[in-house]
Amino acid sequence: MKRILEVKNLTKVFKKANGESHTAVNGISFDLNEGEIFSFLGPNGAGKSTTINMVTTQLSPTAGTIKVDGEDIQSSPINARTKIGIVAQHNNLDRGLTAHENLLYHGRYFGLSKHESETRAEILLKDFGLYDWKDDYVKSFSGGMAQRLKIARAIMHKPAILFLDEPTTGLDPAYREILWEHVLRLNKENKTTVFLTTHYMEEPERFSDRVAIYNKGEIKAIGTIDELRKQIPSESLIYLKVDQTSELFSKQLSKLGTVKSLKVVDEKNYVIYPNESKKALTEILHLFEQSKTQLENIQLSSTTLDDIFIHLTTDEEEK
Numbered sequence: 001m002k003r004i005l006e007v008k009n010l011t012k013v014f015k016k017a018n019g020e021s022h023t024a025v026n027g028i029s030f031d032l033n034e035g036e037i038f039s040f041l042g043p044n045g046a047g048k049s050t051t052i053n054m055v056t057t058q059l060s061p062t063a064g065t066i067k068v069d070g071e072d073i074q075s076s077p078i079n080a081r082t083k084i085g086i087v088a089q090h091n092n093l094d095r096g097l098t099a100h101e102n103l104l105y106h107g108r109y110f111g112l113s114k115h116e117s118e119t120r121a122e123i124l125l126k127d128f129g130l131y132d133w134k135d136d137y138v139k140s141f142s143g144g145m146a147q148r149l150k151i152a153r154a155i156m157h158k159p160a161i162l163f164l165d166e167p168t169t170g171l172d173p174a175y176r177e178i179l180w181e182h183v184l185r186l187n188k189e190n191k192t193t194v195f196l197t198t199h200y201m202e203e204p205e206r207f208s209d210r211v212a213i214y215n216k217g218e219i220k221a222i223g224t225i226d227e228l229r230k231q232i233p234s235e236s237l238i239y240l241k242v243d244q245t246s247e248l249f250s251k252q253l254s255k256l257g258t259v260k261s262l263k264v265v266d267e268k269n270y271v272i273y274p275n276e277s278k279k280a281l282t283e284i285l286h287l288f289e290q291s292k293t294q295l296e297n298i299q300l301s302s303t304t305l306d307d308i309f310i311h312l313t314t315d316e317e318e319k
């Protein structure tokens with residue numbers, strides 16, 4: 001299997017305004033294969049965009065190496081860049097150009113002929129609902145229109161690897177489907193590798209071959225969703241919402257024989273990993289009869305990617 005992205009010991013340390021250092025990416029290593037759809041998931045501020053910015057040559061690493069299709073991006077950034085398509089989080093369109101010009105110049109820059117650029121720009125402008133605005137300047141575009149144009153531009157030159165940093169934020173559902181139609185077609189026909197970050201868990205669940213759960217600058221787990229599911233302590237979960245979580249109530253829950261372990265998600269919510277789910281429900285409900293803590297909601301469910309994410313990115317209070 002051809003490796004399209006090789007990341008070794010990648011690190012980024014930022015200097016904060018107060019002079020302190022902040023390690024946003026802490027020595028991570030991973031490889032992506034040609035044609036793989038990979039999701040990089042983590043909470044706000046985990047370091048996902050910093051990682052994308054480094055592997056796409058937009059930000060220099062503090063340490064570590066990155067190869068795109070065998071090219072070291074620090075020694076040959078231009079070669080590496082021709083293989084990459086990026087939908088960044090910020091609006092990096094050329095605001096002084098029209099929508100059509102943004103696509104055309106991008107296509108020409110990445111080696112498409114004039115005819116190919118024109119044909120592809122026309123298809124993408126139509127598919128992403130921008131054809132009627134093709135000669136308008138990008139500075140007049142709404143957030144959603146700019147996002148659609150950023151996506152069209154990133155896939156213009158059919159890159160070997162496509163980085164999508166929260167691409168569907170601000171897109172309505174119809175355009176999300178169009179985005180995925182194009183991305184999956186490129187993936188199938190050109191073996192384009194896809195590196196996705198998103199906060200919508202249904203996208204990695206539907207499309208990813210592998211997922212990495214990333215937090216505080218480190219990869220906590222990497223693998224297929226089924227492989228990650230095995231890292232959860234139980235196959236079903238109980239979501240419990242109370243008026244106020246507390247140390248005392250957490251201890252009382254932990255002491256129940258049917259509770260394997262639990263997590264305090266925030267000031268109102270627990271996730272409970274039960275031994276025997278139905279018995280645990282009864283025991284937990286019973287607990288409220290003798291406790292000051294008020295029950296607001298309780299729900300039993302089977303594990304989803306959301307649960308894996310919560311499990312790997314919040315602190316656990318093991319029994």
Ligand SMILES: Nc1ncnc2c1ncn2[C@@H]1O[C@H](COP(=O)(O)OP(=O)(O)OP(=O)(O)O)[C@@H](O)[C@H]1O
Pocket residue numbers: 014015016022024042043044045046047048049050051
């Ligand atoms: N240029 C910078 N200077 C200083 N600190 C930075 C800089 N860029 C990012 N950081 C810090 O690095 C950390 C990681 O930020 P990053 O944007 O990579 O997170 P993220 O996982 O993409 O978050 P989100 O989901 O909110 O987009 C944050 O604490 C952020 O404040």
